[in-house]
Amino acid sequence: MICESSSQCQDQVVVRNTTPRDFDGITQLCRRIYPDTPPWNAEQLLSHLRLFPEGQFVAVHGVDEKVVGMSASLIIDWEDYNLLENWEQFTADGMFTNHDPQRGRTLYGAEVIVDPTLQHHGIGDKLYAARRALTESRRLLRIRAGSRLRGYSMVAAQQKPDDYVLAVVEGLEHDPTLSFQLREGFHVLAVVPHYLSDDPDSLGYAAVIEWLNPELIRAEHIKDRPTRFIRRAEARAGASSG
Numbered sequence: 001m002i003c004e005s006s007s008q009c010q011d012q013v014v015v016r017n018t019t020p021r022d023f024d025g026i027t028q029l030c031r032r033i034y035p036d037t038p039p040w041n042a043e044q045l046l047s048h049l050r051l052f053p054e055g056q057f058v059a060v061h062g063v064d065e066k067v068v069g070m071s072a073s074l075i076i077d078w079e080d081y082n083l084l085e086n087w088e089q090f091t092a093d094g095m096f097t098n099h100d101p102q103r104g105r106t107l108y109g110a111e112v113i114v115d116p117t118l119q120h121h122g123i124g125d126k127l128y129a130a131r132r133a134l135t136e137s138r139r140l141l142r143i144r145a146g147s148r149l150r151g152y153s154m155v156a157a158q159q160k161p162d163d164y165v166l167a168v169v170e171g172l173e174h175d176p177t178l179s180f181q182l183r184e185g186f187h188v189l190a191v192v193p194h195y196l197s198d199d200p201d202s203l204g205y206a207a208v209i210e211w212l213n214p215e216l217i218r219a220e221h222i223k224d225r226p227t228r229f230i231r232r233a234e235a236r237a238g239a240s241s242g
Helices: 006-012 020-033 042-051 087-091 123-137 161-169 178-183 232-241
Strands: 013-017 057-061 066-076 106-114 142-148 187-192 206-212
Touching: 013 066, 013 123, 020 042, 020 057, 020 066, 020 106, 042 066, 057 123, 066 123, 087 106, 106 123, 123 142, 142 178, 142 187, 161 178, 161 187, 178 187, 178 206
Parallel strands: 106 142
Antiparallel strands: 013 057, 057 066, 066 106, 142 206, 187 206
């Protein structure tokens, strides 16, 4: 245990841009979280830094800078994609060679992971805050990502994936990933089957999530967005502001 309390952990953890010296720590972290899935490899991580170094973050702890969290992202032109495409398509098989800063106005979140022994210590908050700051500094309209429905396999016999997501949105179910992202200001646009090719926890399902840049977003940017999964309180607020 490297933190005695949540506040101590937040004080000792720094989020900064990823460098090659972090690759071993990222790989070890991935193996702890996804033991049955190949971790990010050096070729992919180097490609991320070559194409978009600003979009890659690590959370490091202490003077030895132990990697306790990471996030990876790229910029895409959303019009090039179908809402229901999978992770491989949105990330060019994890290489980010589809990164398009000239045309794109959407930051696509390809990965966020936190050391499982240090969850609920504010590390995820710091990583998401770094992404939001990047989105604002690059004057992008939004962040979008696929939220892996980690809790769905536990209720799949009783609930369809859309019903599960609605229940999470309304606070009737808790999903370890999506519930956190809703608290971070995201909303759900859709539910995607086969987003991840081999993930027994989610059975391949993910929610398409979105965070809107409050500095830039206008009515024309959201007029056609799906609203089925928008929380009722948000929908009422949007209607009154319109």
